[in-house]
Amino acid sequence: MTESATQTLRSNFPVGSPRWATRRTQWRALGLNDEDIDKPKIAVVNSSSKLAPCFSHLDDIADRVCEVIRDQGAIPFEVRTVAPTDFMMAAGRGGGYVLSSRDLLTNDVEAVVEGAQLDGMICLASCDKTTPGQLMAAGRLNVPTVVVPCGYQRSGRTDDGEVVDIEEVFIRAGHVASGRCTLAELCGMSDRAIQGPGVCSGMGTANTMHIVSEALGMSLPGSAPVAANSPAMWRNVDDSARAIVAAVQQNLRPRDILTPAAFRNAVASVLAVSGSINAVKHLQAIAVESGLELDISAEFARLQTVVRPLSTVRPAGPTSIEEFDAAGGALAVLHQLGGVVDRSVTTVTGRSLGEILADPCAIDEQVIRPLDSPVADHATIQILHGSLAPHGAIVKLSATEIRATAFSGPAVVFEDAAAAIEAIHAQRIPSGSVLVVRGLGPHGTPGMGMASNVVFALDGAGLTNTVSVVTDGQLSGLVNKGIVVGEVKPEGARPGALNLVRDGDLVAIDLREGTVDLKLTPDELDARSFSTASKTTHPPNSWLSVYDTTATDLEHGATLKGASH
Structure with a gap:
């Protein structure tokens, strides 16, 4: 072993130095020899x-x-x-x-x-x-x-031979409160949904x-x-x-x-x-x-x-x-x-x-189609902007399910997912409304809350096609029901239009135009004050409080401050 050889890699330090000696001592105790350590x-x-x-x-x-x-x-x-x-x-x-x-x-x-x-x-x-x-x-x-x-x-299969996975369990759990899925049916799906690791x-x-x-x-x-x-x-x-x-x-x-x-x-x-x-x-x-x-x-x-x-x-x-x-x-x-x-x-x-x-690749074009022959004529991930989401928002669409391309209605506003779900179960969400759930962004929760349980509760109540959702929360990566606008930016815990929405305000979503708007004049918005209601606090020594004070906004990936931009 030579001193020059040990410095070829950043993991090696000058032979005889304190850093070299202490690392060698510990690694020798793990069974490594001097050749290994190089x-x-x-x-x-x-x-x-x-x-x-x-x-x-x-x-x-x-x-x-x-x-x-x-x-x-x-x-x-x-x-x-x-x-x-x-x-x-x-x-x-x-x-x-x-x-x-x-x-x-x-x-x-x-x-x-x-x-x-x-x-x-x-x-x-x-x-x-x-x-x-x-x-x-x-x-x-x-x-x-x-x-x-x-x-x-x-994944598993039901007695009828239908594929069942954990996301299907998640969706159907939202149907239990309305009686559209029994507990026994849900447990049967749960028993079979996962058949191995991964x-x-x-x-x-x-x-x-x-x-x-x-x-x-x-x-x-x-x-x-x-x-x-x-x-x-x-x-x-x-x-x-x-x-x-x-x-x-x-x-x-x-x-x-x-x-x-x-x-x-x-x-x-x-x-x-x-x-x-x-x-x-x-x-x-x-x-x-x-x-x-x-x-x-x-x-x-x-x-x-x-x-x-x-x-x-x-x-x-x-x-x-x-x-x-x-x-x-x-x-x-x-x-x-x-x-x-x-x-x-x-x-x-x-x-x-x-x-x-350039290497040959076997492709089944019935499953993975060519670029000029897609499954659908619309993108299933769509970025929206507008007065309610000046920094953007996201909609996930199905490639096969036909949905409305526009929706407008009065806002029904909630500061957390649990309150929204309670209102759905109590049948307090009128058809034709836009359910606004805020306080779920990276700083509102903090750490970003899940809004999919709200979406699936609406589905369980039979309101998917008559109520739309606008939220700053995270949504399921797999599926959403109806028109669901997620990850609205700026989030509700930051100054911006989402924070200023009140019950009864008209919200309009147009997927063809790629817009989500709050139908208020600039003067009406200026007359409203920023609310701290959509902000949850945690003990100052918790990881979530550390994250809240050190993370950037979602526009920058909600990464920790100090990362290169």
Whole structure:
């Protein structure tokens, strides 16, 4: 061992120095020898948890990754992060831990990888917030990184042979209070909805973000989506472990890959798969952490006029995630997007996207259609603007369900989701009204509350087609019912039109024009005062209070302040 050899990698320090000596002492105690200590040191970022099936298989994957990394002549160090899971962690404090845990995960990664000065990281991506959190960490730290999609769960079937998954359970739970679904029926669905580990099986946020990671070039081509614990997943795990060692050796860094063109490719892929609306804010956050001046909402608004849904995975349409996977997955989508995608971008393999797309790819065009033959003639993610949302809002539409394209009515205003649901159950929401639910944004909750339970309660009450929803809250990445305008910006806890809406004000939504307006004159708005009612406070020593005081607004991805813009 020579002093010059130890300084080739950032993880090594001058021989004989206090830092070198103390690290050597601890690593020798872990069974490493002096030759090992000179090798590249790679973090295996594992959000394992036994709280939900999304993460329950990750320990086995981490073990396999570590084995392959050792075989490639590098040293793996498994590190743990928070394991965000919406369906579990949305129960506390208005759901504020759901989005904020994404940023907590990013900081978990930073603390270990940057604190220990490790040479690279391979991230095991699973549930909704792990992939964006890991990609944000990659952009922030800019050390060689590979993201590994760890697979979707098998869903079940009812006695009638109908597919049932957890999102269907979520929707039908909103029907119990009205008697349109019995408790026994709900429990029967619940018993069968999940048949193995992995993420939700529809085209929700988790599968969407796995596809986004591949489209960005941060995951291996052909890696998403994939069935959890399938042979294909294990092959990708092995290949990804080899790829991270190569990336460290080549010093291939995330900011070489996460370019504006790569983000535009990712936006196009989300539109093509009718993906989760949550991808909008996550892509914005990843861009911010990568030091890019990008307006992701504007990219969606521009590309929604070009890219229509090429595939409709449940619940956007009848296709199962397994069928989409077999039809070619994300790689086939990138092929079908043709000239929309920028092929000059670099990927984590070191090859350009153009080189990858030059390779043959089997595509089932009945499942993943060509660009000029989409499933529908409208984009399923639409960005709205208007006097009620001057900084934008989002609507998720179905590719197959016919809905009204315009709606107007008097506002019925609530400061939290629970009060709105109580009013729905009490039959106090009149047909023809617009249900305005505010105080659910990143600073109102704080941490961003879930509004989908309000939407599904309306559906359960039979009001989907007669009541619209406008909210600053987060919506299901899978499905919404009727006209639902989410993530209104500025949020209700900030000065702006959403904060000033009062019961009876006329709200007008026009999807054809891409507008959502509060029908008040500027003088009428100026006469109203900012209300603090749509702001929840938490103990000053809680994580949510820290997040509230340090996070930017949703327009900037709700990332922590100080990130590059």
